[in-house]
Amino acid sequence: VGVGLLxxxxxxxxxxxxPNGYPPNLEPETNLGAWLDYTLMPGHLWSQSKxxxxxxxxxxxxxxxxxxxxxxxxxxxxxxxxxxxxLTSIFGVGTLAIFLGLLWNLVFPINKAxxxxxxxxxxxxxxxxxxxxxxxxxxxxxYQKWTKPFVVYGTNALFVFxxxxxxxxxxxxxxxxxxxxxxxxxxWIYQQGFTSWITHPMTASLAYAIANVLFFLALAxxxxxxxxxxxx
Numbered sequence: 198v199g200v201g202l203l204x205x206x207x208x209x210x211x212x213x214x215x216p217n218g219y220p221p222n223l224e225p226e227t228n229l230g231a232w233l234d235y236t237l238m239p240g241h242l243w244s245q246s247k248x249x250x251x252x253x254x255x256x257x258x259x260x261x262x263x264x265x266x267x268x269x270x271x272x273x274x275x276x277x278x279x280x281x282x283x284l285t286s287i288f289g290v291g292t293l294a295i296f297l298g299l300l301w302n303l304v305f306p307i308n309k310a311x312x313x314x315x316x317x318x319x320x321x322x323x324x325x326x327x328x329x330x331x332x333x334x335x336x337x338x339x340y341q342k343w344t345k346p347f348v349v350y351g352t353n354a355l356f357v358f359x360x361x362x363x364x365x366x367x368x369x370x371x372x373x374x375x376x377x378x379x380x381x382x383x384x385w386i387y388q389q390g391f392t393s394w395i396t397h398p399m400t401a402s403l404a405y406a407i408a409n410v411l412f413f414l415a416l417a418x419x420x421x422x423x424x425x426x427x428x429x
Contacts, residue, residue, distance in 0.1 A: 199262040203314035206258045207305050210313070223311060230255035230311065256312040263312075266321040270328065280337050284329055291325030294318050346414055349421045356420070356427040357413050 210229055211221050219227045234253040252260075274283060298307060298319025307315045334340045350357060368383030380388070387405055395401040420426070 199265045202258045202262050203317060207314045209255065211305060223306065225310065259312045259314055259317045262317050263321060270325065284333060287325050287329040287332065291322045291329060294322030294325060298322060349417050350414065352426050353417050353420050355429060357417050361413055
């Protein structure tokens with residue numbers, strides 16, 4: 198099923214002419230996926246792109262395959278296999294997926310916004326290799342103490358995910374007037390707490406992102422300490 202979806206998406210994006218008169222193409226505003234999004238949900242597109250959506254309808258097909266690859270990996274890891282069997286399979290399939298993605302990239306470029314079939318293969322391969330390294334460190338070599346933050350995050354992952362979206366929305370909805378121009382609370386925190394003493398923009402942005410992660414880690418750790426696990 199997964200392979201079929203990737204091949205079908207590849208064929209649709211590269212062989213089917215766009216109904217508004219354009220030939221098959223992968224340009225942001227004129228590809229088949231962009232046309233479908235603009236035609237079926239013109240009022241619900243990503244605000245920064247206006248005429249196309251990076252999480253569009255047609256690209257849901259290959260995105261499903263990304264999910265399928267994770268599910269199949271999880272099922273394989275639950276099988277009564279030896280560490281050696283699991284590691285050889287993970288690294289073998291992961292390497293093959295990366296090679297396939299790079300090969301596919303020659304005719305259907307690796308592109309996250311379009312979630313191309315090559316992107317699915319390439320990123321799935323990277324994910325498998327990363328999982329293999331972590332599995333080797335944690336389950337085989339028993340280096341487990343460093344994983345505690347990830348365990349804490351995992352126990353309330355859905356709660357943290359939802360809260361991060363709510364907090365981000367509030368930070369850029371709430372306005373303050375510390376200067377002549379109204380600033381969002383998020384931008385004010387960024388300027389006063391980071392760019393005021395970190396001169397390099399990329400370093401300041403990284404520090405802000407790390408602070409955001411640590412804030413929600415502290416929140417998740419409090420819930421973990423109180424044995425509060427929010428599930429749906």
